[in-house]
Amino acid sequence: xTATTPDLAAGPGASEALPVLQLRxxxxxxxxxxxxxxxxxxxxxxxxxxxxxxxxxxxxxxxxTLMNVIGCLDVPTAGQYVLDGEDVAHLSDNALADIRNQxxxxxxxxxxxxxxxxxxxxxxxxxxxxxxxxxxxxxRALDAxxxxxxxxxxxxxxxxxxxxxxQRVAIARALVTDPALILADEPTGNLDxxxxxxxxxxxxxxxxxxxxxxxxxxxxxxxxRAQRVVHxxxxxxxxxxxxxxxx
Amino acid sequence: xxxxxxxxxxxLDAIVAHxxxxxxxxxxxxxxxxxxxxxxxxxxxxxxxxxxEIGSLGSNLLTVQAGYFSHxxxxxxxxxxxxxxxxxxxxxxxxxxxxPDIAAAAPAIQSGFELAARDxxxxxxxxxxTPAWLAVQSRTLAVGEFFTPEQYDDGAAVVVLGSxxxxxxxxxxxxxxxxxxxxxxxxxxxxxxxxxxGGMMSTDDLAVIPLTTYRDRLSxxxxxIGAIYLQATSADRLTQAHQEAAAxxxxxxxxxxxxxxxxxxxxxxxxxxxxxxxTNVLTLLLGxxxxxxxxxxxxxxxxxxxxxxxxxxxxxxxxKALGARRRTILAQFLTxxxxxxxxxxxxxxxxxxxxxxxxxxxxxxxxxVSLPTVLLALGVSAAIGLVAGSYPASRASRLAPIDALxxx
Numbered sequence: 001x002t003a004t005t006p007d008l009a010a011g012p013g014a015s016e017a018l019p020v021l022q023l024r025x026x027x028x029x030x031x032x033x034x035x036x037x038x039x040x041x042x043x044x045x046x047x048x049x050x051x052x053x054x055x056x057x058x059x060x061x062x063x064x065t066l067m068n069v070i071g072c073l074d075v076p077t078a079g080q081y082v083l084d085g086e087d088v089a090h091l092s093d094n095a096l097a098d099i100r101n102q103x104x105x106x107x108x109x110x111x112x113x114x115x116x117x118x119x120x121x122x123x124x125x126x127x128x129x130x131x132x133x134x135x136x137x138x139x140r141a142l143d144a145x146x147x148x149x150x151x152x153x154x155x156x157x158x159x160x161x162x163x164x165x166x167q168r169v170a171i172a173r174a175l176v177t178d179p180a181l182i183l184a185d186e187p188t189g190n191l192d193x194x195x196x197x198x199x200x201x202x203x204x205x206x207x208x209x210x211x212x213x214x215x216x217x218x219x220x221x222x223x224x225r226a227q228r229v230v231h232x233x234x235x236x237x238x239x240x241x242x243x244x245x246x247x
Numbered sequence: 248x249x250x251x252x253x254x255x256x257x258x259l260d261a262i263v264a265h266x267x268x269x270x271x272x273x274x275x276x277x278x279x280x281x282x283x284x285x286x287x288x289x290x291x292x293x294x295x296x297x298x299x300e301i302g303s304l305g306s307n308l309l310t311v312q313a314g315y316f317s318h319x320x321x322x323x324x325x326x327x328x329x330x331x332x333x334x335x336x337x338x339x340x341x342x343x344x345x346x347p348d349i350a351a352a353a354p355a356i357q358s359g360f361e362l363a364a365r366d367x368x369x370x371x372x373x374x375x376x377t378p379a380w381l382a383v384q385s386r387t388l389a390v391g392e393f394f395t396p397e398q399y400d401d402g403a404a405v406v407v408l409g410s411x412x413x414x415x416x417x418x419x420x421x422x423x424x425x426x427x428x429x430x431x432x433x434x435x436x437x438x439x440x441x442x443x444x445g446g447m448m449s450t451d452d453l454a455v456i457p458l459t460t461y462r463d464r465l466s467x468x469x470x471x472i473g474a475i476y477l478q479a480t481s482a483d484r485l486t487q488a489h490q491e492a493a494a495x496x497x498x499x500x501x502x503x504x505x506x507x508x509x510x511x512x513x514x515x516x517x518x519x520x521x522x523x524x525x526t527n528v529l530t531l532l533l534g535x536x537x538x539x540x541x542x543x544x545x546x547x548x549x550x551x552x553x554x555x556x557x558x559x560x561x562x563x564x565x566x567k568a569l570g571a572r573r574r575t576i577l578a579q580f581l582t583x584x585x586x587x588x589x590x591x592x593x594x595x596x597x598x599x600x601x602x603x604x605x606x607x608x609x610x611x612x613x614x615x616v617s618l619p620t621v622l623l624a625l626g627v628s629a630a631i632g633l634v635a636g637s638y639p640a641s642r643a644s645r646l647a648p649i650d651a652l653x654x655x
Binding site for chain 2: 101106116173
């Protein structure tokens with residue numbers, strides 16, 4: 001699989017800054033007894049700071065596995081993965097938990113908000129695990145909610161919010177730790193067209209503000225919002241569409 | 248890592264979020280803790296009343312009996328060689344030069360009486376004895392008099408009734424004195440009624456008559472003395488009194504020991520000790536059964552925590568994705584289980600305090616719920632929660648975040 005962009009061939013320390021995400025020869029093999037399934041077959045991928053990248057592919061293509069590896073939710077069977085300057089391919093459970101907490105902001109298809117907790121309580125959740133003081137937690141949660149335009153809904157529970165608003169809360173939760181990467185897994189999969197436009201608009205805004213975003217989707221219209229679309233097929237990268245020049 | 252306070256708040260949130268289920272879960276622990284504290288409380292109450300019995304029985308009382316026990320496996324004894332007690336034994340025992348630690352001795356013949364008043368008759372226990380009986384037994388009179396040495400010497404037809412017997416025959420114990428009762432067609436004048444002895448080993452169904460009267464008018468043939476009651480000079484001379492009596496009675500029979508002579512000397516304290524042993528066994532038995540219900544309650548907590556983990560797989564996955572470490576998840580679920588059990592334990596204590604109060608007021612049987620019991624109960628319920636929660640919690644903490652998030 002060859003998907004290396006030319007400027008990365010120069011390696012770290014070249015004219016370009018180190019990529020936020022650098023995957024080299026990533027393999028992921030699931031073994032059940034004697035059956036070995038290769039979900040990823042040597043993926044190389046780089047994402048630079050401030051980039052907005054969409055990963056597209058049909059189901060079974062390996063895009064979910066790729067997302068799990070990128071999100072440090074799963075470790076690759078082989079290969080090298082450098083996230084924000086740290087080799088994370090072979091870290092312990094606890095170290096991976098800390099990486100997820102500090103460097104990655106997740107946005108899920110199912111929102112995954114705690115239904116019994118108010119919006120700001122949901123947003124502050126990653127800060128609990130980051131050992132942030134209570135007063136600072138609340139302030140940062142409220143700031144993040146203001147950032148996604150939900151300041152006045154801070155005390156509402158998820159059930160009292162629309163689908164689009166719930167996903168905005170989830171995005172606020174992803175932003176609150178100021179992560180190096182925002183990883184959105186089918187963020188509009190559960191939303192109607194209006195809310196979809198709303199959430200994608202918000203992601204555009206975040207991108208414009210300099211956030212690095214990786215979005216996993218199977219919808220071409222959603223992927224079209226990104227600068228670069230990485231097509232995944234059969235465990236490898238089948239092609240890359242450049243919408244604009246990479247920075 | 249979250250602070251302990253935040254962990255507690257989180258556990259409380261989860262418990263309140265599933266109110267009904269939490270209440271049903273804690274019910275097992277509630278009943279278990281209530282059962283344990285109540286059975287322990289009842290046993291302690293019983294022990295306390297037995298201990299107070301020691302005082303009321305007269306701790307310096309010894310009872311001498313002869314006969315009916317053998318050490319060779321229950322071979323029937325030949326009646327002609329059966330050991331007996333005599334008036335002479337009693338006289339010797341009351342001699343301060345021979346037995347200085349025995350203050351008084353009262354020989355007695357016990358038998359069953361049919362006592363008849365004007366229109367009622369009752370069966371009662373009779374003691375035919377000497378005037379010393381009253382002091383030796385540490386009894387007092389509610390009304391009237393005990394028979395005097397003169398009445399004893401004369402074989403006067405008089406009787407002193409226990410309070411129950413008096414009220415059964417005459418309605419009111421006070422009305423009994425001066426009345427006549429009939430026993431085996433012999434008329435006896437009621438000259439006194441004993442004060443209630445109270446307690447569990449009460450002897451208020453009783454008729455006390457002079458031994459002389461009994462022998463002259465009521466017995467057929469020469470009945471031997473059934474028992475000799477001995478009063479030690481004080482409670483702490485009881486052991487010496489016991490030894491003196493044993494040596495004296497053995498010596499009078501030419502035997503080496505009182506056992507060999509067929510004499511048994513029992514102190515009331517030894518009876519009390521035997522009863523305390525019985526209550527201890529009861530405590531263990533009741534407590535054991537109650538403890539089983541606690542274990543069942545603990546299994547209930549474990550069951551519910553497993554369900555809770557199963558239900559919250561996505562939540563656990565999310566928390567792990569957001570950076571919760573394995574230990575944090577473990578602590579969260581352990582705290583939740585411990586809190587469930589602790590709440591159950593506290594409710595159980597409240598329940599048992601209520602029941603204890605009811606029993607104490609209605610049945611007048613003291614059921615103390617002491618501070619150590621309370622602390623122990625709370626400690627035990629928290630421990631049950633931790634033990635019952637550890638398996639579900641460790642399962643939760645070992646969930647892989649992706650699997651957990653994928654689960655619908």
